Amino acid sequence: MAQVLSPGAVPDPEPMAPIEEEWRENLNVKLLCKDCREDPPNLYEDHASGDLVCETCGLVLAARSVDMSSEWRTFSNDDQGNDDPSRVGDGPNALLNGAQLNTNIAFGDGGMRNKELHRAQNKSNLDKGNKSLLQAYKQIGAYCDGWQLPSSVADTAKHIFKDAEESRLFKGKSQESLIAGCLFLACRRNQVPRSFREVMELTRVSKKEIGRTFKLLEAYMIKKEKEKPATSTIAGGTVVSTQYTGSTTADxxxxxxxxxxxxxxxxxxxxxxxxxxxxxxxxxxxxxxxxxxxxxxxxxxxxxxxxxxxxxxxxxxxxxxxxxxxxxxxxxxxxxxxxxxxxxxxxxxxxxxxxxxxx
Ligand SMILES: [Zn+2]
Structure with missing residues (x-):
């Protein structure tokens, strides 16, 4: 309905629809003792009995509460103020052999028995395979870092290396030339090809040797991937190039x-x-x-x-x-x-x- 205005009159403001407030949780709730209503409340959580107690008047506000705090008991031998809450190691590494869930005897407080056990375990349990793998991975990682290559290349190279090592087909090759071959192949598979000469300058393995190792590796990979289904995933969820159909030559x-x-x-x-x-x-x-x-x-x-x-x-x-x-x-x-x-x-x-x- 149109408003009739006398000269000089101000029209009434249009009535505004009230803005509906969005619902939100009230985060200002405070737990107060209902007897003494002290603010700030003086509450005490008794972990032993699971009670929440008002320290001023002694009223139990909640019983059988669940303790949500972290529990870090120390499991090391000397429990005297030496805070060592660690009881877990790394997660299993798919690039190493086994599940790596073995127990290690720590050096402990350096007592005679500890020392002997530690030494005995070290002697018996020398995981030579993993040690040399780790060394090779370190080398591959260092090379890839040197070239500022993405980690996917390093992962691919490590996987190829592990497969090659396991196949025992490359026993006659030195670790250095095998690494160089893996690096070359990994670069190619990840569409960041490097020339033989570049790999040679990085790894100090001769061009001829890299070429030979690469040929063998490639033949091995093609044979291997024909045998197994085409997808492979590694820890961390990265999907490594699904199927390898051989690289003709670099484009x-x-x-x-x-x-x-x-x-x-x-x-x-x-x-x-x-x-x-x-x-x-x-x-x-x-x-x-x-x-x-x-x-x-x-x-x-x-x-x-x-x-x-x-x-x-x-x-x-x-x-x-x-x-x-x-x-x-x-x-x-x-x-x-x-x-x-x-x-x-x-x-x-x-x-x-x-x-x-x-x-
Ligand atoms: Zn109270």
Whole structure:
């Protein structure tokens, strides 16, 4: 109904619907003694009897209460103020053998009997297998840290290592070369491939030996995964690459991104390098060349196309292939440039006029 207003009158404010308050729990409840109503209450929890007692008047407010506090009795031998509440060890590690639920005799207070028991157990119970596994895992972890690789790579490498050790097929290999092979394979399986040379520089195992170990490992893994169902999970819930169908060779376009970034090229240029590498794989322009030399040629070409040229020497230093290899691969790539440089690549700002003549 419209309001009729006289001049100068202020219209009545529209009646507002009352805002319904949301329900919430009242957290300000206090437990008071109903007799003395003392605030703050002076209550005492008697753990021995399970009673809640008002200390002022002695009224029992609650009986048989459940003790919610943590219980940390010390179980160490000398109970005199030496607080040692630990009675549990680590959880089982799927990467080690056994459930690791064995009992260890501690050194205790250093008394004669303790010492002897401790020593006797150490002598009898030397878990040599786990010790060497742990050492290898430590080494793998250190290598992966050195390369700032994600932990999934280290996990994969550790798993491959454990499987290989268990198979006893690699007895003749030194631990170092086995680790190097596992590392190489793990990088590839996690789509962060590293070249043999890079693995060699990290682990100081010869390229030839890494290659051999890797071939054996790969053959073993493929055989193994054919036998068992395809999914495998490890502790921590990480699903390691489900099925391994063998890695043909590293894809040059996978390599381009990393090497471009190592060469300080911008993302546009590395995208062009990747696009050229993809196109090259599709047309088979450099078929038969190693992925490293193909990638180096793509990067060299992309740099010139995008006006960010890198010299052969600069690329050589990063990718570590020889001068001649890069030049030769580039010559082949240059001869195919009409096929490689698609409209899409040109639209990204690539200028074929900037390409140097191969020499
Ligand atoms: Zn009271």
């Amino acid at each position: 040059p376009s996978d390599l381009c991104n990393r090497y471009c970034s190592m060469l300080d090229m911008d993302q546009r240029t590395s995208n062009v390098a990747i696009a050229i590498a993809d196109r090259m794989t599709k047309t088979g322009a450099l078929a038969g060349r190693s992925p490293l030399s193909s990638a180096s040629a793509c990067i060299f070409m992309a740099g010139h196309l995008m006006g960010q040229p890198k010299t052969v020497k600069q690329i050589m230093e990063v990718i570590m292939v020889s001068d001649g290899t890069i030049r030769q691969a580039y010559r082949l790539l240059y001869n195919e440039k009409d096929k490689l440089l698609t409209e899409e690549i040109l639209a990204r700002g690539a200028n074929p006029a900037k390409l140097p003549q191969p020499n």
